[in-house]
Amino acid sequence: MEYKAPLRDMRFVLHELFDVAGHCELLGNGLDRELIDGVLEEAAKYAGEVVAPLNRNGDEEGCTLENGEVTTPKGFKEAYQQYVDNGWASMAGPIDFGGQGFPQLVAAQFQEMLMGANLAFRVYSGLTDGAVLALYKHGSEELKNAYLAKMVSGSWSGTMCLTEPQAGTDLALLRTKAEPQADGSYKVTGNKIFISGGEHDMSENIVHLVLARLPDAPAGVKGISLLLVPKLLPDANGNPGARNALSCGAIEHKMGIKGASTCVMNFDGATGWLIGGPNQGLACMFTMMNDARFQVGLQGLGIAEQAFQGALSYARERLQSRALTGPANPEKAADPIIVHPDVRRMLLTQKTLVEGARMLGAYCAVQLDLEHGHPDEAARKAAAKRAALLIPIVKSFFTDLGQEVASLGVQCYGGHGFIREWGMEQLMRDSRITQLYEGTNGIQALDLIRRKLMGDGGAEMAALQAELLAQSEALAGRAELAGLVEPIRARLNEWRELTAQVLAAAARDPQEIGAVSVDYLQYSSYVLIAAFWLQAAAKAQDALDAGSGETGFYQAKLRSAEFYVKRILVRASSHREALLGGADCLMALPEADFAF
């Protein structure tokens, strides 16, 4: 399947919705519109011409483990070398360690391209980005000097080693141990599972960030420390030297992302060094958690874009049956299936979810940039709160929609959607992991309610809702948008009321937290994205009013916004009714009576 980066829509989001040039000026990074557009055009070529063509074969070939060495699918190594050599790896890396310091708002567009083109390939570098962030924020100067430049350039890659067989969601159950040595290092011993990129042949060295317990650590999550444990110990010149006491014991056989090695990692007294203080591991991980979860959200979006492209292209070409109103294509034996309302329903669902998510993702990226780079501390804190509120929504909703949009893609292809060579079923299989890793989507929803909403009594959510309401009210006078403003404003008000009900229920009964969480997250996502569709429609109308020559593009934004309101936003109704159903109907059935 061909992947063509949606550059026009990305430029709409970057320039017309979020004024990326002004954003860069505020951040003081010296980037301008021309440079950004140029970089994204080159990025589109790399993603479309180098990375995407490896996706189908990567799925068929998968990874192999022999004598402790993992071989990645044909072509991955060479494409990764280009990723390093041409500076793609360092795009968003910190400038003081050789990075180019692009803001997340721009980097997210490139990352989405990689994920759409070949998710398995992106998995390796995505975890390096996360490891860089944790090391940059919490590592000692010595560790940073020894590792960061090589990780930023991509010549060394990174992993996150959290999960153990008995400890997935619940990190309190971690058993891996780190014993202090006389030289200030630690000996790390334990078994980790589900380690993406734990072993592979693409980079010169692999730097594992490992959660473990020091000997005197308190029980539970307060006794977890973070250690840096390299595959190859740097020699006196800082080059990869002696092999450390760690190995890949097995690679998993998975539903999808088969080109990504998912490893069982055994640490047998491996040498490592503490990142952050003793027992500060979870706090250090939380630093990179926002970034990592944002990235997983982008994975859902990237795959969804690719599924939409495939379905649209198939629907334009496949001739089958006649339009309900009579032959649209009388000179041919049948009409292209895009004439059918139900096929259009599927395509427009894909399109409006994808474009809607791209806007919300960019808004979230802006907050992450401001959190890290706004010159004013209060503004940094404000952005951090906003980002923290949005992250569980982005991670969960984008990955759910990735699966839905991929499945719609399969449906558009009919029987061919089930056949591997067409590539569409792979997108369903690849995207399914995104709803599970970095915290399952159920965990994201709990995080939204428990930490983000209840954490401040709903204050940040109320602030967001008030801003969106004010924006919608500012558009109330515009006749061309009347069909959008009213239903969206009504939903924003309903969302405020519902949020108050959710907070009251959660305060009354802790079971309600888990009983409302997923439906509340879904409800919030649909309404939030509607607010961005309203903004997009306003910008499109502005452009048309100003006499833009791109009437097709802007008219499509208006039509898409209308579709979203009439056909997608309405899903909020059922989520609202479901969560108002309360906890009792979930808890009443005794465990023993679930089956007979």
Add this chain to the structure above:
Amino acid sequence: MEYKAPLRDMRFVLHELFDVAGHCELLGNGLDRELIDGVLEEAAKYAGEVVAPLNRNGDEEGCTLENGEVTTPKGFKEAYQQYVDNGWASMAGPIDFGGQGFPQLVAAQFQEMLMGANLAFRVYSGLTDGAVLALYKHGSEELKNAYLAKMVSGSWSGTMCLTEPQAGTDLALLRTKAEPQADGSYKVTGNKIFISGGEHDMSENIVHLVLARLPDAPAGVKGISLLLVPKLLPDANGNPGARNALSCGAIEHKMGIKGASTCVMNFDGATGWLIGGPNQGLACMFTMMNDARFQVGLQGLGIAEQAFQGALSYARERLQSRALTGPANPEKAADPIIVHPDVRRMLLTQKTLVEGARMLGAYCAVQLDLEHGHPDEAARKAAAKRAALLIPIVKSFFTDLGQEVASLGVQCYGGHGFIREWGMEQLMRDSRITQLYEGTNGIQALDLIRRKLMGDGGAEMAALQAELLAQSEALAGRAELAGLVEPIRARLNEWRELTAQVLAAAARDPQEIGAVSVDYLQYSSYVLIAAFWLQAAAKAQDALDAGSGETGFYQAKLRSAEFYVKRILVRASSHREALLGGADCLMALPEADFAF
């Protein structure tokens, strides 16, 4: 993954809801409750102990094609031989050709077991059942005598050869030719794709039912004929003889049901015989279409049951985190995840969709039985109309829920859900085909509106709705059911109004047919199943009132009905709002403007 047939629930459906003994008496087949229960217990053993253990390996090993011969996965052939030898193949077959004449109401329970235990294995025999039906109804005496007994016993298997590369949904585009020969036979020439069980090593012979055109046939679907084309031509004694001029050119590489061979079949002047008259092929296919679509619906149900069993078992065993109300299992390091409301939400969604679908499926099976076997012709016709109305709902809704329930199963397993050895991801991959074959679910929805609803101006649907309303009103006085009766009655009334709106919109604008179809089918399904949950709750309350010792089972029915109404039935709201969004928002966007 272990498969344990849900015998208790099947007995509830058979005896308590649908009085299978009375049903059998009406049909005059001489079966009684004891015999039926005994057969289903043996069936459960065969499904659970013989067929289910082959499922995981069947997926890994798949089928292989060498020199035109297809080898099925290890164990399939032996399990199939038991299926033949022990009379499972002939359970529902016609008595005059060696079948046992079990009604569909009973056979459906066995078929659900097979599908849950191993869908790929069931695909082979499922198509034989369909071919038997078509041949029995439309074949000449000569053909029936030569083929039926062997197909009913299962020693010869059957296929349906419809699809060609250019003709999937749209059979008008068929090109395969059948040329009459002097001896009354035909030479069949053409290429068919997606032929399940087109070639394999499990049966002595394979009997293909092939759609083709006679030389003088009119264009389009009116010019299609049905031919019987055996792999091996019967010799003078009726045994498999000379090889016919047909071959398997390739087998597809698929997302799932890898143990089922999906073949490209090449007919190169193969000898065949007409079933039914010339150009009557589509009418003959329609005979078996109801049955085939019902069977595909059961596939969704069977897989869903298996996914529920797996998820429930995992949720009871997996220890992770603590209950929101504090440790439920303080002596262990963590609580089983079934304590979490969101995990229960997933499990109860699975449970109530599965049990709800089982009731609706049984109701549909009753109609199919009455259509074929009621002593009174008017009653046969009435049942045929009812079955025809229900079939697209059963096919489409059950397969959608199969995919949803399997995906919820993966979600309950967390990261392990993505790993092949756990078996849950296979259920997602296997069930995905059911939404596509035998007419995609979009086509089912069009069938519901165009043929079934508009075909009689909504009369049959109105009759069904009136019956369900009357049943709900009869329960209005029962205080214990008050929480169910009111919301369900309100939905039944809303459904009537919505149906009138849909009919009016479709009459006004043909695009509305396709614009409302999927959401109307979904809406109708949720409400229809709610009506059966109300019946189930009433029966459960009856049993409790009568002092049944099985309080857990019956209380679970009441709790499940309550969950369904509060958490699942509410989905109808969004489908209603979506379809009322109309066709304009689907058709307004010019095809050229879907992407830029």
